[in-house]
Amino acid sequence: xxxxxxxxxxxxxxxxxxxxxxxxxxxxxxxxxxxxxxxxxxxxxxxxxxxxxxxxxxxxxxxxxxxxxxxxxxxxxxxxxxxxxxxxxxxxxxxxxxxxxxxxxxxxxxxxxxxxxxxxxxxxxxxxxxxxxxxxxxxxxxxxxxxxxxxxxxxxxxxxxxxxxxxxxxxxxxxxxxxxxxxxxxxxxxxxxxxxxxxxxxxxxxxxxxxxxxxxxxxxxxxxxxxxxxxxxxxxxxxxxxxxxxxxxxxxxxxxxxxxxxxxxxxxxxxxxxxxxxxxxxxxxxxxxxxxxxxxxxxxxxxxxxxxxxxxxxxxxxxxxxxxxxxxxxxxxxxxxxx
Amino acid sequence: xxxxxxxxxxxxxxxxxxxxxxxxxxxxxxxxxxxxxxxxxxxxxxxxxxxxxxxxxxxxxxxxxxxxxxxxxxxxxxxxxxxxxxxxxxxxxxxxxxxxxxxxxxxxxxxxxxxxxxxxxxxxxxxxxxxxxxxxxxxxxxxxxxxxxxxxxxxxxxxxxxxxxxxxxxxxxxxxxxxxxxxxxxxxxxxxxxxxxxxxxxxxxxxxxxxxxxxxxxxxxxxxxxxxxxxxxxxxxxxxxxxxxxxxxxxxxxxxxxxxxxxxxxxxxxxxxxxxxxxxxxxxxxxxxxxxxxxxxxxxxxxxxxxxxxxxxxxxxxxxxxxxxxxxxxxxxxxxxxx
Numbered sequence: 001x002x003x004x005x006x007x008x009x010x011x012x013x014x015x016x017x018x019x020x021x022x023x024x025x026x027x028x029x030x031x032x033x034x035x036x037x038x039x040x041x042x043x044x045x046x047x048x049x050x051x052x053x054x055x056x057x058x059x060x061x062x063x064x065x066x067x068x069x070x071x072x073x074x075x076x077x078x079x080x081x082x083x084x085x086x087x088x089x090x091x092x093x094x095x096x097x098x099x100x101x102x103x104x105x106x107x108x109x110x111x112x113x114x115x116x117x118x119x120x121x122x123x124x125x126x127x128x129x130x131x132x133x134x135x136x137x138x139x140x141x142x143x144x145x146x147x148x149x150x151x152x153x154x155x156x157x158x159x160x161x162x163x164x165x166x167x168x169x170x171x172x173x174x175x176x177x178x179x180x181x182x183x184x185x186x187x188x189x190x191x192x193x194x195x196x197x198x199x200x201x202x203x204x205x206x207x208x209x210x211x212x213x214x215x216x217x218x219x220x221x222x223x224x225x226x227x228x229x230x231x232x233x234x235x236x237x238x239x240x241x242x243x244x245x246x247x248x249x250x251x252x253x254x255x256x257x258x259x260x261x262x263x264x265x266x267x268x269x270x271x272x273x274x275x276x277x278x279x280x281x282x283x284x285x286x287x288x289x290x291x292x293x294x295x296x297x298x299x300x301x302x303x304x305x306x307x308x309x310x311x312x313x314x315x316x317x318x319x320x321x322x323x324x325x326x327x328x329x330x331x332x333x334x335x336x337x338x339x
Numbered sequence: 340x341x342x343x344x345x346x347x348x349x350x351x352x353x354x355x356x357x358x359x360x361x362x363x364x365x366x367x368x369x370x371x372x373x374x375x376x377x378x379x380x381x382x383x384x385x386x387x388x389x390x391x392x393x394x395x396x397x398x399x400x401x402x403x404x405x406x407x408x409x410x411x412x413x414x415x416x417x418x419x420x421x422x423x424x425x426x427x428x429x430x431x432x433x434x435x436x437x438x439x440x441x442x443x444x445x446x447x448x449x450x451x452x453x454x455x456x457x458x459x460x461x462x463x464x465x466x467x468x469x470x471x472x473x474x475x476x477x478x479x480x481x482x483x484x485x486x487x488x489x490x491x492x493x494x495x496x497x498x499x500x501x502x503x504x505x506x507x508x509x510x511x512x513x514x515x516x517x518x519x520x521x522x523x524x525x526x527x528x529x530x531x532x533x534x535x536x537x538x539x540x541x542x543x544x545x546x547x548x549x550x551x552x553x554x555x556x557x558x559x560x561x562x563x564x565x566x567x568x569x570x571x572x573x574x575x576x577x578x579x580x581x582x583x584x585x586x587x588x589x590x591x592x593x594x595x596x597x598x599x600x601x602x603x604x605x606x607x608x609x610x611x612x613x614x615x616x617x618x619x620x621x622x623x624x625x626x627x628x629x630x631x632x633x634x635x636x637x638x639x640x641x642x643x644x645x646x647x648x649x650x651x652x653x654x655x656x657x658x659x660x661x662x663x664x665x666x667x668x669x670x671x672x673x674x675x676x677x678x
Binding site: 003005006045046048049074075079081082084086092093095096097098099100101102104105115119121122123124125185186187189190310311312313314315318323325 | 344345384385387388414418420421422423425428431434435436437438439440441442443444450454457462463464524525526527528529530649650651653657662664
């Protein structure tokens with residue numbers, strides 16, 4: 001029976017390193033991020049190398065704030081959207097930490113957090129770093145057109161976040177513990193028959209609804225047990241469709257409780273169209289803003305549901321629809337969880 | 340302290356599904372594989388879709404032989420070399436099983452086996468499918484030239500295996516248990532300063548030596564504790580360099596104990612040059628031949644060291660050297676391990 005993973009010992013997020021680009025510096029949530037590159041190159045020679053450097057910066061910041069050296073970290077779990085996870089793999093080269101590459105597209109952040117919690121709770125690791133990243137120009141180049149081409153996009157399109165969010169995960173007894181990882185539900189690949197790569201939110205809606213519904217069924221939790229249910233990067237259209245699907249399935253989430261990082265991160269800037277996307281979207285918002293709110297006790301418990309589209313330029317050329325995935329992780333401000 | 344993961348309950352491999360293409364049908368180990376496509380297309384319209392269909396076949400075979408339906412499987416952990424893991428993600432769409440995409444290039448098989456064992460041993464899952472795949476023509480197209488171009492290769496080049504190897508992992512108490520997963524050491528990214536994508540064996544040698552040395556240090560095991568130490572796809576040149584590096588570091592492995600799937604799978608066919616490669620290389624050999632030998636009791640304990648090169652066409656164009664990784668998993672024929 002596919003079920004929710006329960007982390008009995010409640011592994012804790014000990015520190016976060018959050019980097020962004022110049023556009024992210026203008027986010028209403030920028031005060032929750034800790035480094036911004038001056039431009040999309042961050043003193044590197046390519047966008048992919050810039051992305052690698054942002055990951056390195058986030059890892060270094062997370063290590064520093066977590067008061068550990070890399071030799072004290074047992075594993076580094078990361079992923080991104082670039083072919084063969086180039087930025088993540090090359091960033092991992094800079095650190096003496098065992099590396100596990102992950103790919104759930106923009107749902108990679110929560111795949112990493114769920115696996116990290118299992119590795120700590122199961123007793124295989126003491127401290128683990130996990131994160132996800134993306135770079136607007138690197139992704140545009142790979143999946144769409146060079147930005148210089150100036151191609152127009154439909155209003156359903158989303159804006160890929162530039163940045164990297166990395167957290168150090170350890171034991172609940174650690175004095176640096178900021179929030180606790182309580183349980184996780186791993187998603188199944190779902191396909192709602194959307195083939196338009198400029199409408200990823202709609203494509204991802206079914207996978208998001210599926211994992212949220214399964215999380216409530218398998219964990220026994222209800223919507224009332226959470227302050228917020230926060231999806232990764234569904235943006236305006238996808239978020240609204242997800243709410244409709246859940247409602248049809250008898251899972252009713254009040255609007256004020258149902259948030260989306262892709263709708264939030266840039267505020268109301270019209271140039272981002274339907275909203276933000278990219279593995280960094282949920283990584284920056286969950287490990288930046290939401291972690292700070294949990295740490296401060298302003299939120300008691302959230303369900304973080306990162307959402308990813310598993311398409312590739314190749315699958316688009318081969319006229320496939322877009323399979324999608326989402327993973328849900330319950331994070332609490334109190335070690336015992338919220339009763 | 341980076342350490343070896345110990346799986347106290349000794350999760351077991353319950354069944355394997357192994358598929359290959361026509362070239363793999365001629366392998367001296369072909370009797371250990373269970374399905375071969377007639378050609379590289381396997382009745383599909385593209386090489387990538389053929390790869391997807393081989394994964395699906397291996398999953399179906401593994402489920403059947405493991406006497407389970409997909410609803411009884413808690414997670415599917417897979418990866419491959421194609422951009423955005425397209426064949427794995429699209430294969431996962433066919434099954435109602437929570438999916439976790441993995442990427443360690445050709446070391447993906449052992450990343451998956453180590454994580455699967457942790458998920459079973461830690462109590463998060465009851466049964467897990469894990470596997471890795473590759474397709475010769477899909478990889479040639481993506482990383483090198485179209486095969487029709489007929490580009491000549493140097494003798495250091497390797498031949499990508501077409502196929503998919505998938506295993507069902509469960510509890511040691513399962514009556515179908517064939518072999519037991521005892522411990523695992525996750526590799527660090529190492530770079531020996533090779534930038535030639537036609538010399539991947541040499542590039543991967545340092546990562547392989549590093550994880551083997553660390554496995555012995557952290558687990559307390561010695562070479563004598565293993566019948567064989569089996570690397571993934573170092574092939575002639577890489578395997579020989581790895582042996583030299585280990586020897587310099589005081590780890591001496593007798594030739595008859597130190598095997599490489601990439602040297603073995605095709606026998607002595609000259610057209611494969613230095614040997615075989617690809618995520619399917621270790622997946623077919625470890626989950627095919629070696630699993631059968633462990634099950635039969637002809638081998639007592641092996642250390643399976645899958646090896647991967649984390650390069651991409653992009654990193655090559657950007658004149659980077661090749662970062663590599665390897666993961667080591669100890670597999671035994673007896674539940675209690677070998678004393």
